[in-house]
Structure formats: structure tokens, C-alpha cells
Amino acid sequence: MVKKKHDTAVLEKCPTGIKGLDEITKGGLPKGRPTLICGSAGSGKTLFAMEFLMRGIMDYGEPGVFMTFEETPDDLAKNFISLGFDLPNMVSRGLIEMDHVKIERNEIEETGEYDLEGLFVRLGSAIDSIGAKRVVLDTIEALFSGLSNAAILRAELRRLFHWLKDRGVTAIVTGERGDKLLTRYGLEEYVADCVILLDFRIDEQISTRRLRIVKYRGSSHGSDEYPFLIDESGLSILPITSLGLDYPVSTGRIATGIPKLDAMFEGKGFFRGSTILVSGTAGTGKTSMSATFADAACRRGERCLYCAFEESPSQIIRNMGSIGIDLAQWVKKGLLKFHSARPSLYGLEMHLLTFHKEIDEFNPQVFVIDPISNLSVAGTASEVKSILTRLIDHLKMKKISTFLTDLTHFTGSLEHTSEEISSLIDTWLLLRDIELNGERNRGLYILKSRGMAHSNQIQEFLLTNQGIDLIDIYTGSGEILTGSARAAQDAGEKASELVRRREVDRRIREQERKRNALETKIAALRAEFEVETEEVHLMADEEQKRQTVLAEDRLEMAHLRKGKPSSPQALRSKKKRKRRGR
């Protein structure tokens, strides 16, 4: 029960529909109450008020009254058509009622007591005619310059704000910034519920618009100064506070676009959603690396937002064509979008806001800034760091892989970014010049890469017409060689290798020949041996035959002698005898 009572007591809020404002006011402006918007000339008060009305009509179906004390409805219509607000159309559809209150001091004479009932009547009839829920009075302080009796005006303004509250309309009252007070005539005294201050500051010739909620009775609200942006889609405000370190991480990997570089990261490339920094001195190939990375992303069918701070998109496309990367095709397919601006075009906050807007609109998976070092012309180092921290936080929340390049100068250590952001970086590649033998060559190595094994080698970085290539630097015989020296060394090594190989071949062939010769000899010997063996066999046969014949002879002889063949001996002798007898 108590809780319910509490709920009803909570201030009702009226959403403005202005990007970011409802977040920092936690729901919008106090419903049914007047809010004071104050700021100096050109700070965007009228735009703020008009957008409040327009969003009310378009997003929340609440008609509104715009009572202008300065600009004529015609001028307003012309001014806001560029933001896509068609005022005459809205008026004709009965969604908005314009009333121009014009007070010419020179045609008005004041005699005695009066009140501003005429204004009340006009406002009341305007509200009733369209059933308005929102009212804008821009800038009611003009009354003070038109009418001289300040005492009456103050009393009447107090009455007006009470009256607006009684009518239950959510009102915006704008006021010009005063010297000591928030408004020139101290309007904040009367409009006590919610006061928003718009500021337009110029630091070092760069302007930044900022918004601050000075007070908001009965509600908590962001109390910082929030930068805001006015562009063709109206106002957008960006909460300045960092989002904390609770973003989700991915273990997915994405290719770097250079196979050899992937190999240096366990063969898989960067973590998806991580922040990659490439730093190096001028002309070391940072832009080429970013273009390769962007190209690889587009090849995977991902969208890539490329923020170029040094070169125009067409120049990048032309230059990258020379190393065999065709970025124009991706632009055509809508996968690659260039965002090109001079860093000094506007302040850092504005840059951040623009990045946010571009990211929200394009929804990329890969985001490239080339280079971040140029941002330092738009602010101090600490400001740049703050901006980049917030940007990187935002990108990490969205799991967008970020590729930053940083131009380091010859003075000082290379392992040092001008923006002191090394702690924000997950993977840091360093490109450096290696000067040897009157040549300058590019070397690449990995300075750090969180959460993965990575190669510690320095690779020679080559820009070819087929893209980027990495080559192992020659590190034999105790010295490091790059470029043509490495090539010469390689050639020399190749030559001696060839000589050695030939020698080996020659020896092998010789041995082969020897074996062949040996085998021929063996064959010859074997043939000789066989011939001899055959002869021996023949001799043996003959001998046997001879023996047989002898034996027969003997037998015959024996027969002849004794007439009685008794033994082979006798037989042989008989044979012998026979032979002799012949």
C-alpha cells in the first residue's frame, strides 16, 4: 500500500523524443509543468523547443502550441524545413498552432495599470483550438523589451506559469542567458521545476555545444555537462559518462587480411570485438594495413565504417588500388562506408557524437579510424584519451572490432602513443623503419596481444601490387638483413646451395657408374667361371668313359687269358687284350 502511494507521488514525465535527453532526464521533462531552457544567442534554444513539439506530434501524438515572440511563423517554417519539419503542413492538419506575438514598443503607450490577460486569452484559445498538450513560449523575455513596467510583467509571468500548470500542459519557456543570472530577467525564479542550460563554447577556435540540467525538482538527473549535436536530424545528446567495464567479449577470431600476419596470431587473427592499434612513423604502411583489414572484413560480407582523417575517400580508393585492393567495389555494394572529415572541423565531443551517429546508422562490424593521432589537434591529450575511451567502450559494447592507426613521431620512443591509450588496446602492432646499408625497409612486429599466443618475430613488411606481404627477416650468421641486402644474401645462399647440391648429385652419379662397372665385371667373371665349370664337367665325363672302356678291356683280356670272366678286372683285361689283338 505504501509503495502504491509512493508510486502515485512520483513525478510524471513527458518524453521529449530528443535523442539522449530522455536518458539523462530519466524519462523526459516534468509533465504538465513548465521547463525553462536558457542559453546564449545561437545555442539552440528555439531548435530544442521546436523539436520538443515536433517529436510530441510525430512520436507521441500530442499536438502543440508554438508561441513565438521573436521570429515570424514564416521564418520558422523556412528554418525548420531543413530538419524535415513541415510546419505549414502541421498547422493545416491542426497538429500545431503558431502564434506570433509582436510587441512594437514605439507604437505602444502605457498609461496606468494593466495586465497580460490578452496573452492568456490568446494562449488559451490556441491550446483549446487543437487540444494541445505541449506549449512553447519562445522567448517570453521579449515582453520585457516591449513593455516597460517590469513589476507588472513579473507578477504576470508568475501568474502565467501557474496558469500553465493549471492547464496541465507541458511547457517549454526559453530565455536568453544573462550575465549573472541564468536568464537576463531572472525567469528561473518563476519556473522552478526544471531548468536546462544550453551552452555554446569555443575553445581554441573549436566550438562545442553543451547541455546541463541545472535543476529538476522531484527527480534525479544526470548532472554533467553533456555535449550535443545539431544536424539535419535535429538535436542529439550523448551521455558523457563511461559505460563501465562490463561489456561482453567474444572468443571468435577474424582474419587480418594478411595470411602471414594471421599466422603470427596462432594462425587465426585478431579477436572479434577487440581493439587493434597499428602505430608507426610516417610512410610505414598504416593506411595500407587498415585498408587490407577493411577489405578482408568486406570479403567476409561484414560492414565496415572507415573514418579517414587525413585523406579523402577517393584518394584512399585510388591509392589502395596500387597495392591491389579494390575498395570501390565494397563502397558500391554498401559494405564499406567512408566517413571523412578534418579533425579540426569541429570539437572532439562533436567527433564522438558523429561517430556514435554513424555507428548507429550504419551498424558496422568493423570500425577503422585512420589515424587517431590527428584528433589531438582538436583537443588536449587528456581530452583525446577521454573521447577514445568512451568511443572504445561504446564499440566494445556493440562487439565492433576496432582498428586504429597512430602516427608516431621520430622523436621519443616508438612504444608510446601520443594519446596515451596503450592500456585501452588489446592488440598492438608496431610498424617501423629498419635502416640498413643505405636503404629503408619496413618491419612489423607485435608489441602486445592480449589473450593469445603471438609471434615475437620481426617480419619484413612489403607492399606489393598484390597487397601486403610479410617476409621473414634474414637473421643468419648473427646479423639482421632486410631489403636488397636480404635479397643478396638469399641469392648467395641459393647459389652455394646449388653448388653443393650439384656436387652431391655428381657423387651419386659416379657411385652409380662404379656400381654398374662392378656388376659388369662380376657378370664377366661369372661367365668365365661357368665356361670353366663346363669344361671340368666334360673332362670328368670323358674320364669316366675312359675308365669304363678300360674296365671292359680288362675284362676281355681276362676272359681271353683264363676264359673265365671272374671279375671286372678280368673283363677289362680281356678288353685290353682285344684292343691289342687288333
Next chain:
Amino acid sequence: MKAVAPAKAKKVKTNKTKEIWNLRLYVAGQTPKSIAAFANLKKICEEYLDGKFSIEVIDLLKNPQLAKGDQIVAIPTLVRKLPEPIKKIIGDLANTERVLVGLDIRSV
């Protein structure tokens, strides 16, 4: 509350113009200030305009849309429609001198 008051003929100090003075008094209901303003106006006109005037009283509570046309902010407001140019006097018209200056009646 429409009232046209042809005043009695009297010696007039400013009678160079032969035009009819067309005056319009804007009020919002019968407030003391409105009543006072009407009474003061009537008195001044009768005294200085020698019958060549017409006064139209417009109550904005009844016709709020008329406020826009003459750029009425303060109440009561007296508007001199004729002779041209348009002049406006706000307040209860208690200060006769200022009303005469405002209406450009006394040309000394």
C-alpha cells in the same frame, strides 16, 4: 458593451482633421480596470474629439480569436485604428496627458 458615444458639441482644441476617430478598446470581462479604462476613454473622447469618434469595445473572453489580429497582449488595450498609423495604448487610461500623447490628439 458596444457603445458609441457622440458627445455634445464643445469647443475643441484639436480639430484640424476631419476624419472620424475609430477607436477599439480590448477588455477581458468586466474587470475594474476595464470599466475604469472605458470610463476614462469616454471622458477623454468627449472632451477632445468633438463627436468625431467611434469606440468599439471587444471582450476577448467572448471573442478570443480577435486578440491575434491586433496583437493584443496586455489588457486593457486601446487601439487607434483610424486615423493611420495604428497606435496602441495599454493600461486603464487614468493619465489623460499620456492618452492624448499616445493618441496624438493634442498637437500643440
